[in-house]
Amino acid sequence: MMLFRIECKKIFRSAAFIVYCAISLLFFLTNYYSDCADVEYSSGGSVAVEDHDRIMDGALNSLMGDYASNRYICYPYGFYKSVHLKEKKRDKVKEYLKEITGADDKGFEEILSKGEVYYEGYSTEKMYSYHDIPVKEGFEYERFCEIMADVDDMLGGGSIYDPENLMYSFSLVPMPEEDIKAEQDAFIKEDKITGGLARLFCDYVGIDLGILPVFAAAWLTAADRKRRMHELVYTRDISSVKLVFARYAALLFTMFIPVAAEMLIALIQALVVYRGESMDMLAFFKLPMIWLIPILMFSTAVGVLLTEVFSSPVAILVQVVIWFRSVVMTDFPLSGETGKFTLVCRHNTAFGREIFLAGMDDFIFSRIFWTIVSLAMMLLAAAVYSAKRGGSFNGIRLFGKDSIFRRKA
Amino acid sequence: MENRIVIKNMDKYYGRKQALFGIDLTIEQGMYGLLGRNGAGKTTLMKVIAALHKKKRGEVTVCGVPVEEASKIRSMIGYLPQDFSMYPNMRTDEALDYLGALSGIPSKERRKRVNELLRTVNLIEHRHKKVKQLSGGMKRRLGIAQALIHDPKVLIVDEPTAGLDPEERIRFRNLLCETAEERIVILSTHIVGDIESTCENIAVMDEGRILWKGTVGELLENARGHVYTANIEKQYMAQIKKEYIVTGMIAQAEYTTVTIVSDAEPDLPNAVLTEPDLEGAYMYCLRSNGCDLKGGEL
Amino acid sequence: MVSGCLARIAYSDVRHNFLPHYLAAVGVLLITPVIFGLSELTAQMAAQPLEIMPLLMGIILLTPILAPEQNECILETVRSKKMSRHIVNAMRIACALVLLSVLIFALGWYMRCNDSEVTVKMCLGALAGAFAIGSLGFFCAAVTDNIIVGYMVSLMYLIMNFFLRRELGKFFLMSMTYGIKGCKPVLAVSGAVLIAAAMIYRRAVKNER
Incomplete structure (x- = not known):
C-alpha cells in the first residue's frame, strides 16, 4: 500500500x-x-432495414456502375481507396452480374450500354452510373450474399459489398414515426x-x-x-x-x-x-x-x-x-x-x-x-x-x- | 592574456536556494584541487566556470574573458563532467571526432588530433569499439580525450576517478598531471588521495563556501599537532567514534589502531601525536571550520 | 571551417542518432499505398493521403530532435563545446525537413504518375501541416524535457483533427481534404513560431546556448 x-x-x-x-x-x-x-x-436519423429486394437492387446497380467504370470504392483501413480489377477478376464480376440479372452475353452488353456517363471533379475519366437495372425474378438472397462476399474478397475487403454491411450501404430508410x-x-x-x-x-x-x-x-x-x-x-x-x-x-x-x-x-x-x-x-x-x-x-x-x-x-x-x-x-x-x-x-x-x-x-x-x-x-x-x-x-x-x-x- | 582564472565574490542560486556563497578564488597554471564532501558545491562552481550555469552575482574571468561570453569561454575550456556519457552507438573515434566538430576544429586537424589523443589516453586499439562497449575506465579516458580535443587552456574535471579501480586511477592521475604542464587543470574530488598525488594548490569547500585555500603543505602544517593515533580495544570503538573524528582504522587481533583528529590531546591512555596525512589534515580543516562531521563520517 | 564541422555533425547525427526515425518515416511512405488508394484521384480525394501520412512523418521526424541528449550526462558534455546547441538543433530540424520534403514530394509525384490530381502547391500544403504538428511535438518535448510528452501531444492533436475538423479553425491539419482555404500558411507560421519558442525557452530557462 x-x-x-x-x-x-x-x-x-x-x-x-x-x-x-x-x-x-x-x-x-x-x-x-x-x-x-x-x-x-x-x-x-435514418435506420437500416433488412429489405432484401431493396438491398439487391441497390447493390446490383452500384456494382454495375463500378464494373463499367472499373473503379470500386473500398475503405479497407477506414480511408478511401479505389480498386481497379484485372481482366480475370473483372470477367468474374461480369459473370456474377450476368447471373444476378439473368442476362446472356448480348443482353448484358445491352444493359451495360444504359449507363449514364459522369465525371468526377476535373477528371476526364468516364464514370458510369446505373439506376433501374432489375434483379432476375426470384433470385435467392443467400446466393446474392455469397456473390457479394466473393466480390468483397476480390476487392481486398472493406468494400460496400461486404455482406455484413449491405444493409447499411443500400437499405437505409428515414426512421418511421413509431420508431x-x-x-x-x-x-x-x-x-x-x-x-x-x-x-x-x-x-x-x-x-x-x-x-x-x-x-x-x-x-x-x-x-x-x-x-x-x-x-x-x-x-x-x-x-x-x-x-x-x-x-x-x-x-x-x-x-x-x-x-x-x-x-x-x-x-x-x-x-x-x-x-x-x-x-x-x-x-x-x-x-x-x-x-x-x-x-x-x-x-x-x-x-x-x-x-x-x-x-x-x-x-x-x-x-x-x-x-x-x-x-x-x-x-x-x-x-x-x-x-x-x-x-x-x-x-x-x-x-x-x-x-x-x-x-x-x-x-x-x-x-x-x-x-x-x-x-x-x-x-x-x-x-x-x-x-x-x-x-x-x-x-x-x-x-x-x-x-x-x-x-x- | 593572463593565464589564470579569477573569481570575485561570486554567488550562485538554484531558484531561491543559494548554492554558492561569496566565492573568492584565483587559480593559476598547473593542477588545482577542489576538495569537499558530496554536495559541497564543487560541481556547481565548476559549471559556472565552464559557462554551463549562470552566476547571480560577482565576477568570474577565465584568462581575462568574463564567463558571460559563453562562446569564447567554451573554446578555451575542456570539461569532463562527473558522469561522462556519450551517444552509445557511436564508435570511440567517431564520438571524439563528433565532439571535435562541435568544438569547431577543421576536419584535417581534427583527424590528426583524434589519433593523437586516442594514443595519449591509450584507446587507439579500441577506437573501433562502440562507446557502450567501453569499460568504466576507458570511458573516463575517452572523457578526458574529448575535453582535450581542442587543446583548451583550461581543463575542468569533475570527480574524475570515482568508480575507477586503483590501477586505472593511477593511470588517470598521471594523465592529468601530464596535461597540466601547459594549462590550468581544475580537479574536483572528495577522494583525498587524488589531490595528494597531483595538486600543489587546493581549496576546501563545504556547503557552498570556500573554507580554506592554499598549498597542500600549508594544509598539512595547519593540522600538525592535532592528529593522534591510539590502540583501542574493540569494545570501546563505538564510543570512540562517537566522541572523536576517526580518520583511519587498522584492525589488529586484539585491538584497533585508530587515527584521530582532535583539537586537544584526547583522553586516551596510549594516544600518540602523529604526523598528519592529507586525509587527517582535511578532516581537521573541516572540523576547525565548524562542519558537522557526524561521528567522524566523511 | 564551420560548414565542414556542421557536415560532420549532421552525418554522425543522422547515422547514429536518427537513422531509425528516418527509416520509420520512409516506412510510413511505403505503407501509404496499402492504406490509401493513390491513383486516379481528384484533387480533393488526393488531398487525403497527401495530408494524413505526412503528418505522421512530421511527428516521427521532428519530435525526437532532442532525444539523443535526453541523457543529461551527454547533454552536459556537448553543451560544454563551442558549437551552440541551437545551431546543432537547427541543423537537425533542417535535415528532418529536407527528408520530409523529399518524402512528401515523392508521394505527390507517385500519385501524379498514377493520374491523380496533385500539384506542387498541395505538396507544400502537406509539408506545412507536417511541419506544424512535428514542431508541436518538438516544442512539448523541449519544454517538458520528455520526448514521450512530445509524442503524446502531437499524436493526440492529430487524433483530435479527425474528430473536431472545422472547429479547429485555421489550425485544422486536413484542410485540403475538406476544401478549406487559408489554413496552410497559418500552420507553417505556427510551426516556425513553436520551434522558435522552444529554442527561446531552452535558452532562457535551461541556459542552453
Missing part, C-alpha cells in the same frame, strides 16, 4: 501525467461535452436519460483511453532507466510481481482520476440540460466503469509490458496500430459496435438502447476478455522484470541498438 502511494505521488508529479489529464479533459470537452449541450430525445416514438420512450423511461448519455460518454472517452494511457505507462516504466535508478530498484528485496502490480495499480488509479472527473462533469451537465426529468443518478458511474476500465487496463498493460521488453517506446507505436484498427477501421454502424474481441466499443449515440442490449453478451464477454488479457500481460511483465533483475534478460534491442531510454553509456 505504501509502495502504491509512493508510485501515485511519482505519477502525479510527472509532466506526462499532467499532459495526460489536460488532453483527456480537452478531448472530453470538445467531443462529448459539446455534443450533449442541447436537449435531444431522439436521433431522428422515433419508441426511441424517445426508451431514452426517457428505460435509460432515464443518463443511461443513454452514459453510452455516448463511454464511446467518446473510450477513444482517448484506447491510446493516451500508453504514453504515461511507457514513461513510468522507462523512468527508472532514464534516471539510472533501475539497478538500485533491482536490488531491493520486494518481489517483482508486487512491484510491477503496485505500479500498474498506481497507473490505473491515477489515470482514472480525470475520467472520474469527466463522469461528474457529464452528470452535472445532464442535470442542467435535462432539468426536470427523472434521471438515474448513478448511470454515469455504472456502465462507464465496466466499459472503460478494461480499455484503460489494456492500453496501460501494453505500455508497461512492451517498454519493459524492448526498453524503447515501441509500445506507443503498437498501441497506435491497435487503436487505429479498433477505432478508425470500424465498419459502418457506429452504434452497437461490439464484437467478442472488440477493445474500444463504439456506440456513437445516446439512443439505440435496443441495439446495444442486443449485443450485451458480446459486450460483457469482450470486457472480461480484455481484463484477463491485461492481467496476463502484467504477469508476463512481472516475469520479464524479474528476469531483467536477475540479469538473465536485458531487453530486446530494436535495430540492434540502444533506444532513447537506454542512453546510459
Whole structure:
C-alpha cells in the first residue's frame, strides 16, 4: 500500500501525467461535452432495414456502375481507396452480374450500354452510373450474399459489398414515426436519460483511453532507466510481481482520476440540460466503469509490458496500430459496435438502447476478455522484470541498438 | 592574456536556494584541487566556470574573458563532467571526432588530433569499439580525450576517478598531471588521495563556501599537532567514534589502531601525536571550520 | 571551417542518432499505398493521403530532435563545446525537413504518375501541416524535457483533427481534404513560431546556448 502511494505521488508529479489529464479533459470537452449541450430525445436519423429486394437492387446497380467504370470504392483501413480489377477478376464480376440479372452475353452488353456517363471533379475519366437495372425474378438472397462476399474478397475487403454491411450501404430508410416514438420512450423511461448519455460518454472517452494511457505507462516504466535508478530498484528485496502490480495499480488509479472527473462533469451537465426529468443518478458511474476500465487496463498493460521488453517506446507505436484498427477501421454502424474481441466499443449515440442490449453478451464477454488479457500481460511483465533483475534478460534491442531510454553509456 | 582564472565574490542560486556563497578564488597554471564532501558545491562552481550555469552575482574571468561570453569561454575550456556519457552507438573515434566538430576544429586537424589523443589516453586499439562497449575506465579516458580535443587552456574535471579501480586511477592521475604542464587543470574530488598525488594548490569547500585555500603543505602544517593515533580495544570503538573524528582504522587481533583528529590531546591512555596525512589534515580543516562531521563520517 | 564541422555533425547525427526515425518515416511512405488508394484521384480525394501520412512523418521526424541528449550526462558534455546547441538543433530540424520534403514530394509525384490530381502547391500544403504538428511535438518535448510528452501531444492533436475538423479553425491539419482555404500558411507560421519558442525557452530557462 505504501509502495502504491509512493508510485501515485511519482505519477502525479510527472509532466506526462499532467499532459495526460489536460488532453483527456480537452478531448472530453470538445467531443462529448459539446455534443450533449442541447436537449435531444431522439436521433431522428435514418435506420437500416433488412429489405432484401431493396438491398439487391441497390447493390446490383452500384456494382454495375463500378464494373463499367472499373473503379470500386473500398475503405479497407477506414480511408478511401479505389480498386481497379484485372481482366480475370473483372470477367468474374461480369459473370456474377450476368447471373444476378439473368442476362446472356448480348443482353448484358445491352444493359451495360444504359449507363449514364459522369465525371468526377476535373477528371476526364468516364464514370458510369446505373439506376433501374432489375434483379432476375426470384433470385435467392443467400446466393446474392455469397456473390457479394466473393466480390468483397476480390476487392481486398472493406468494400460496400461486404455482406455484413449491405444493409447499411443500400437499405437505409428515414426512421418511421413509431420508431422515433419508441426511441424517445426508451431514452426517457428505460435509460432515464443518463443511461443513454452514459453510452455516448463511454464511446467518446473510450477513444482517448484506447491510446493516451500508453504514453504515461511507457514513461513510468522507462523512468527508472532514464534516471539510472533501475539497478538500485533491482536490488531491493520486494518481489517483482508486487512491484510491477503496485505500479500498474498506481497507473490505473491515477489515470482514472480525470475520467472520474469527466463522469461528474457529464452528470452535472445532464442535470442542467435535462432539468426536470427523472434521471438515474448513478448511470454515469455504472456502465462507464465496466466499459472503460478494461480499455484503460489494456492500453496501460501494453505500455508497461512492451517498454519493459524492448526498453524503447515501441509500445506507443503498437498501441497506435491497435487503436487505429479498433477505432478508425470500424465498419459502418457506429452504434452497437461490439464484437467478442472488440477493445474500444463504439456506440456513437445516446439512443439505440435496443441495439446495444442486443449485443450485451458480446459486450460483457469482450470486457472480461480484455481484463484477463491485461492481467496476463502484467504477469508476463512481472516475469520479464524479474528476469531483467536477475540479469538473465536485458531487453530486446530494436535495430540492434540502444533506444532513447537506454542512453546510459 | 593572463593565464589564470579569477573569481570575485561570486554567488550562485538554484531558484531561491543559494548554492554558492561569496566565492573568492584565483587559480593559476598547473593542477588545482577542489576538495569537499558530496554536495559541497564543487560541481556547481565548476559549471559556472565552464559557462554551463549562470552566476547571480560577482565576477568570474577565465584568462581575462568574463564567463558571460559563453562562446569564447567554451573554446578555451575542456570539461569532463562527473558522469561522462556519450551517444552509445557511436564508435570511440567517431564520438571524439563528433565532439571535435562541435568544438569547431577543421576536419584535417581534427583527424590528426583524434589519433593523437586516442594514443595519449591509450584507446587507439579500441577506437573501433562502440562507446557502450567501453569499460568504466576507458570511458573516463575517452572523457578526458574529448575535453582535450581542442587543446583548451583550461581543463575542468569533475570527480574524475570515482568508480575507477586503483590501477586505472593511477593511470588517470598521471594523465592529468601530464596535461597540466601547459594549462590550468581544475580537479574536483572528495577522494583525498587524488589531490595528494597531483595538486600543489587546493581549496576546501563545504556547503557552498570556500573554507580554506592554499598549498597542500600549508594544509598539512595547519593540522600538525592535532592528529593522534591510539590502540583501542574493540569494545570501546563505538564510543570512540562517537566522541572523536576517526580518520583511519587498522584492525589488529586484539585491538584497533585508530587515527584521530582532535583539537586537544584526547583522553586516551596510549594516544600518540602523529604526523598528519592529507586525509587527517582535511578532516581537521573541516572540523576547525565548524562542519558537522557526524561521528567522524566523511 | 564551420560548414565542414556542421557536415560532420549532421552525418554522425543522422547515422547514429536518427537513422531509425528516418527509416520509420520512409516506412510510413511505403505503407501509404496499402492504406490509401493513390491513383486516379481528384484533387480533393488526393488531398487525403497527401495530408494524413505526412503528418505522421512530421511527428516521427521532428519530435525526437532532442532525444539523443535526453541523457543529461551527454547533454552536459556537448553543451560544454563551442558549437551552440541551437545551431546543432537547427541543423537537425533542417535535415528532418529536407527528408520530409523529399518524402512528401515523392508521394505527390507517385500519385501524379498514377493520374491523380496533385500539384506542387498541395505538396507544400502537406509539408506545412507536417511541419506544424512535428514542431508541436518538438516544442512539448523541449519544454517538458520528455520526448514521450512530445509524442503524446502531437499524436493526440492529430487524433483530435479527425474528430473536431472545422472547429479547429485555421489550425485544422486536413484542410485540403475538406476544401478549406487559408489554413496552410497559418500552420507553417505556427510551426516556425513553436520551434522558435522552444529554442527561446531552452535558452532562457535551461541556459542552453
